[in-house]
Amino acid sequence: MNLLxxxxxxxxxxxxxxxxxxxxxxxxxxxxxxxTHDYSEPRVHAAGLGALQGIIRRSWPRRxxxxxxxxxxxxxxxxxxxxxxxxxxxxxxxxxxxxxIGVGWSGLPGGIIYFCxxxxxxxLVMAIVRRLTHPVLKxxxxxxxxxxxxxxxxxxxxxxxxxxxxxxxxETLLAVHILSFELLLVWFPFGKLMxxxxxxxxxxxxxxxxxxxxxxx
Amino acid sequence: MSKDDSIGESLRKxxxxxxxxxxFCAATASLxxxxxxxxxxxxxxxxxxxxxxxxxxxxxxxxxxxxxxTRSFSPTLENLMFNVMSLDYYETLQAxxxxxxxxxxxxxMKENWGKYxxxxxxxxxxxxxxxxxxxxxxxxVDILTEAVKGAAAxxxxxxxxxxxxxxHASPDPTGAVAVSRIVKDKPVVNVSGCxxxxxxxxxxxxxxxxFGSLPExxxxxxxxxxxxxxxxxxxxxxxxxxxxxxxxxFDDEGARNGWCLFELGCKGPVTxxxxxxxxxxxxxxxxxxSGHGCLGCSxxxxxxKGGFYQALSTGTWSGGAxxxxxxxxxxxxxxxxxxxxxRRHAHSDKEKHS
Numbered sequence: 001m002n003l004l005x006x007x008x009x010x011x012x013x014x015x016x017x018x019x020x021x022x023x024x025x026x027x028x029x030x031x032x033x034x035x036t037h038d039y040s041e042p043r044v045h046a047a048g049l050g051a052l053q054g055i056i057r058r059s060w061p062r063r064x065x066x067x068x069x070x071x072x073x074x075x076x077x078x079x080x081x082x083x084x085x086x087x088x089x090x091x092x093x094x095x096x097x098x099x100x101i102g103v104g105w106s107g108l109p110g111g112i113i114y115f116c117x118x119x120x121x122x123x124l125v126m127a128i129v130r131r132l133t134h135p136v137l138k139x140x141x142x143x144x145x146x147x148x149x150x151x152x153x154x155x156x157x158x159x160x161x162x163x164x165x166x167x168x169x170x171e172t173l174l175a176v177h178i179l180s181f182e183l184l185l186v187w188f189p190f191g192k193l194m195x196x197x198x199x200x201x202x203x204x205x206x207x208x209x210x211x212x213x214x215x216x217x
Numbered sequence: 218m219s220k221d222d223s224i225g226e227s228l229r230k231x232x233x234x235x236x237x238x239x240x241f242c243a244a245t246a247s248l249x250x251x252x253x254x255x256x257x258x259x260x261x262x263x264x265x266x267x268x269x270x271x272x273x274x275x276x277x278x279x280x281x282x283x284x285x286x287t288r289s290f291s292p293t294l295e296n297l298m299f300n301v302m303s304l305d306y307y308e309t310l311q312a313x314x315x316x317x318x319x320x321x322x323x324x325x326m327k328e329n330w331g332k333y334x335x336x337x338x339x340x341x342x343x344x345x346x347x348x349x350x351x352x353x354x355x356x357x358v359d360i361l362t363e364a365v366k367g368a369a370a371x372x373x374x375x376x377x378x379x380x381x382x383x384x385h386a387s388p389d390p391t392g393a394v395a396v397s398r399i400v401k402d403k404p405v406v407n408v409s410g411c412x413x414x415x416x417x418x419x420x421x422x423x424x425x426x427x428f429g430s431l432p433e434x435x436x437x438x439x440x441x442x443x444x445x446x447x448x449x450x451x452x453x454x455x456x457x458x459x460x461x462x463x464x465x466x467f468d469d470e471g472a473r474n475g476w477c478l479f480e481l482g483c484k485g486p487v488t489x490x491x492x493x494x495x496x497x498x499x500x501x502x503x504x505x506x507s508g509h510g511c512l513g514c515s516x517x518x519x520x521x522k523g524g525f526y527q528a529l530s531t532g533t534w535s536g537g538a539x540x541x542x543x544x545x546x547x548x549x550x551x552x553x554x555x556x557x558x559x560r561r562h563a564h565s566d567k568e569k570h571s
Contacts, residue, residue: 004487005522005533013534020540021547028551034559091461092530095480099531109461170447171487174529 004171007178015182016100022189023197030198043214054207055200075126082120086156089113110163117160124153148192154180224301225264238264245423248416248495249432250442259427263301269426270329271336272322272364273307276350276357277384277393278339281412282375283309289415290499301426305333319353326367334425335368335403337361337396340377340384344392361399370431371396371405374418376514379407379438386520397438406431407438409490411514416495417443437517439489448485448511451493454478472508482526483510490515 001009044050061069087093091107098104128149131137158177161167168176187193225238239260246256275283287310304310305325306318313321325333339357342349347356365371373396376382384393397405408421421440424432432440449455457463457477464471464478477483488511492503505511510526513519523533 002517005518008523008531008533010534012532013536013539017536017539017543021543024544024547025551025554028548029554030551032552032555032559034562091463091480092528095528096530096532099528107461107463110459165450170449174487 002171003175004178007175007182011179011182015185019185019188026189026194027197031201038209038212040213042212044211047208047212050211051204051208053211054205055203058203058207071130072127075123075130079120079123079127082116082123083152083156085116086113086120086159089116114160114163117156117163121153121156121160124149124156128153144191147187151180151184151187151191152193155184223264224266224268245420245427248420249424262427266426268301268303270325270333271302271304271422272325272333272368273304273336273338274357274361274364275308276337276339276341276361276378277391278375278377279383280309282338282378282410282418283307285410285412285415286374286418287415288498289419293419302334302422305329316353322364326364330367332369333367334370334372334422335364336372336374336422337378338374340381340393341396341399342384342391342393343399344390349391358399361396365400365403368403370425371400371403372418372421372425373397373405373407373409373438375413376409376411376517376519379409380517382411383520385518404431405438406434406440409437409439409444409515411512411519413515414443414491414495414497417491435489439515443491443495444489444515446489448488448490448493448505449483452485452505453493454505467508478505478508478510480528481510482524482528484513484516484519484522484525484529485511486529488513488516 061073066073085108088097088105089108090110090113094104094107128146131141131145131149155177158173158180162170162173162177165173167173184193239256242260242263243256246253246259251259306322308318311318311321339350341347341357341361343358347358350357352360373379377384377393378396381389381393381395384391385395395407397407406421408418410417417440420443421432424430424440432442435441435444437444449458452458454475454477457475458479462471462474462476463480464474464476465480466472467481472478479486483505485505492511493505496503496506512525513522516522523531527533
């Protein structure tokens with residue numbers, strides 16, 4: 001068995017199993033927590049609308065903070081959108097998803113994907129440079145922040161290297177790329193990458209509470 | 218034609234002109250991607266060289282490699298056999314049979330001890346003392362071990378000989394192994410493929426006959442000149458891969474338009490061979506050109522690397538039970554954690570109100 005066989009076989013199986021295990025653990029563990037009863041009279045009854053407003057409005061900084069947060073918000077949006085295009089637009093990735101859950105769709109040309117990957121990587125580098133140089137961010141950051149960045153950036157870097165056939169034989173680069181993604185899967189439920197799921201619950205919950213009270217979300 | 222004749226003498230005796238011989242050398246040098254000047258060197262070397270003895274052994278194989286070898290066009294097998302080398306033993310092509318055939322092999326080995334080129338086709342079974350493949354009462358592994366002692370070099374033709382191939386595929390009941398697992402003290406070149414491109418087989422033989430050495434090899438013992446690039450990199454359908462145009466089935470519009478076969482399981486991106494450049498049947502076509510994805514047949518264990526029609530980016534694992542167990546365990550621990558938390562809160566509330 002070579003490295004690619006390992007990446008496509010046992011490593012993939014166990015990384016998906018750990019991902020599933022961790023995701024369900026975190027989601028059940030958080031969503032089944034007891035909620036504090038709000039005995040006040042609701043001013044607005046459409047709590048769902050408040051939740052939706054909370055998710056949407058908190059995805060963009062308020063006007064008074066825009067100037068201060070413009071760099072972080074822009075860089076974050078660029079690499080999040082870039083990652084989404086790469087993951088859901090590249091045909092080999094779509095085939096992986098289709099093989100796993102049975103749902104597929106049309107992909108984008110390789111050139112667009114490679115362009116997005118380069119932009120994404122630049123944005124990721126800008127994000128980590130800011131984290132390493134900003135005095136407050138630096139103080140707030142811990143291993144989770146840096147390792148989550150690493151497991152996010154690694155598949156982008158290894159994917160670009162595989163596409164360019166740079167640094168090693170293609171099958172080795174492909175294996176390393178798949179393994180780097182599997183590392184991301186393993187880390188995903190247990191680190192800050194979980195924000196990509198939990199943010200909707202967190203913002204929705206806050207939005208629903210504020211909505212019920214008639215406050216601006 | 219005497220075996221002791223030089224190649225040049227044997228050619229002259231057959232009335233083959235210098236011009237025809239030079240054409241042969243130019244074609245072979247071109248096939249091996251040698252500099253243009255090497256054709257003249259090759260002609261000079263070959264014309265003075267004595268025709269070397271070649272012993273061709275066949276074990277666990279389907280004779281597909283032999284069929285492929287006989288369809289080489291540049292150089293042709295006939296040209297190699299009759300003009301450049303002395304094929305002294307090859308069960309598929311020789312007229313002799315039984316004891317006479319085995320005697321021919323032993324005589325050729327004795328007369329050319331230390332100098333003959335040993336070509337092996339097929340995997341070698343080692344389970345039960347090699348009982349799964351015997352010739353004239355001798356096991357393949359014993360014949361090979363004996364023949365290798367007097368060989369100058371060994372050429373493993375086909376994926377079975379090079380890497381074990383289909384006989385080695387799981388569950389491998391005969392304990393089939395590659396020739397290189399048995400031969401440790403002689404140079405071995407692997408000419409893999411199921412079957413190999415015929416010109417790759419004859420090209421390697423021609424290289425050895427010309428230079429007296431094996432060509433530069435990759436990490437799997439294959440000649441780099443033929444196995445240096447992936448099928449995908451030299452595939453004429455590669456632009457469609459880059460454009461994101463893929464055939465979804467073998468009879469859809471994409472297939473008719475000749476789009477990339479990656480979605481249909483083509484293993485071209487991880488398969489190294491000369492199929493797209495040298496092609497088959499005098500450069501007519503190769504599997505992808507005929508509308509079927511590459512099976513990756515020149516790579517080790519190609520038979521056990523998941524489905525032939527499964528895209529390369531998908532997994533080769535099967536483990537629904539493992540995933541199910543992981544999901545149940547994760548959900549159970551999550552629910553358990555939430556229950557514990559709720560109980561703590563309830564207990565805390567009780568204490569506050571008491």
